[in-house]
Amino acid sequence: MRRGLKITLVSVTGAALTLSASACGGKKADSGDDGDGKKTVKVGLAFDIGGRGDQSFNDSAAAGLDKAKKDLNVQTEEISAKPDEPDADKESRLRLMANKGYQMIIGVGFAYTNAVVKVAKDFPNTKFLVVDADQCKVSGPNVLGACFAEAQGSYLVGAAAALKSKTGTIGFIGGVNVPLIQRFQAGYDAGAKKAKPGIKILPAKYLTQPPNFDGFKNPALGTEAAKGQLDAGADVIYHAAGGAGIGVIKTVAGAGKWAIGVDSDQYNLPAVADAKEKILTSMIKRVDLAVFDFVEGVGKGSFQSGTKQYDLKNDGVGYSVSGGKVDDVKAKLDELKAQIVAGEIQVPTKP
Template sequence: MRRGYKISLVSVTGAALALSASACGGKKADTGGSSGGDSKKVVKVGLAFDIGGRGDQSFNDSAAAGLDKAKQDLDIKTEEISAKPDEPDADKEARLKLLAGKGYNPVIGVGFAYTASVIKVAKAYPNTKFLVVDADQCKVEGANVEGACFSEEQGSFLVGAAAALKSKSGTIGFIGGVNVPLIHKFQAGYEAGAKAAKPSIKILPAKYLTEPPNFDGFKNPALGNEAAKGQLDKGADVIYHAAGGAGIGVIKTVGAAKKMVIGVDSDQYNLPAVSTVKDYILTSMVKHVDVSVYDFVEAVSKGTFQAGTKKYDLANDGVGYSASGGKVDDIKAKLDAYKADIISGKIQVPTK
């Protein structure tokens, strides 16, 4: 990571803030995050989680870790709100308005599903800075909006190469949480990396747990469990999941079968929930959502905020792979050579 700090994700159940009609009905004055009559400005950061919230042991927990780090390092106060399953965009807008109306500045929406809502609410609160993590199609608009986007396909290429090089059966698999363009990037990179490392590798047809608007595929471990059983039955001995909280089911099932699994978003080797099978976690595709949250809060705190999109890729260590457990130590030189070729442009990784 660029600052040299390392954040350990801890699974914590956050208290959800109940939204009521009275809380969201009227627009309040945009305070800009001022601490009232105090001479010193206290930055009040509001964060709205994606489905699964704090404690999902994946994507949301990475965002939470970035917020926790910012709270530790900077003079800020925070408030968090969790999303509800299958909620309409109006609920996301209400959540963002609630935070902005209470004087939180900046406000963060975690997940691509917040993109349209952030852009809309930001127009109503022009003095409040907004971040959307995983900006949909890496596009945002507005002088007070930043979009953090990631080259998931690049990190997935590296773990795909690892899967092919480590597979003994010659068959590997991929399980995506929800069938959306963002997760297609994980699949595309993974398959490209596997084929680059071993052209003869057999890649099973990708399995997606749910179709939108059903987003259970990002939070229901039972769905991951069943999908993993299906790919194991077809001979896969390495399976990569990009399924958020549902991926915990994938990890446990694959590990119980004594086959190799690849985690996502955080270094999942270190998660307490999968400690009994961690020896079967080959690697994880690490996506530094934590860094994007920290960078944004720090920029607002220091007055260096810049609107527009900010890309996190292999070149700035925004994505990568983990080496915990030592399972990829013997192929690290090959993976790092692929990384160098991607950064230089010699290898162009597909996104579809």
């Protein structure tokens, strides 16, 4: 995509999209006129718990929004979620942006699914994206759900963990015990067993149970869980715990063992700069790609409702090689990736 390209919104039928879409109750949304007669394309993004700066899932979404702002010349707004908030708060947040004339609105995280689907019905001229659509299901002609094959990417880092372990014992720490995070665990366990059938995988540790979502944002919880798995003999630990995973990485690295990051390439994160040499790899989840694809697609008039899957086949998930820590096992990991893409390996999605 060339820099400086300003997108012009069109509908999927090719006709010009009216930017002053009617809002709920018959009111008209802000027209988005930038003062010189041109219509400003506006994109609103509502973060999951932790928001921008979580060094993980939300930051990946933020990277996609930043790229859209830079490459597509759109105006953006961000709003963060509150811990343990009801769905009504999410709806209010989305309606606020829709009423302000944001032609594209993004809800980051599976918890936004119901709110997005409900609000989208009242704003038919606004396009909505929910990242990590719950159970990969959405409804509505103006709603897109981005889904990720987390289990596939986790399979590869699980194989890396088993191949690099010297004690023969590895661990997994999940943020909150929900089906989404269980997919990370399922893939990780399966990949480790495939690469080294005799590997010992400690019982998975989940930091919190819903409706308590502190397991995605409290590093102290990650620290304590990591200590427990280290004491049990693990020398490679994979976390899928969002901001709480920073505590996992620092604790594991401090013990001289291998940590595996999640969502973004955590080797490059400032928050764990002092631990980076003990980050074996990260399971990459291209939330940034989903966000950018959505904005670009609406701008080009190629938006399609329903769901879009990001997996190993389209590089929507994968593993990082920063630091060269998995160079010696990369050939094996890529062989496993090819087998998954070809359908020769079916990766489980439940532990």
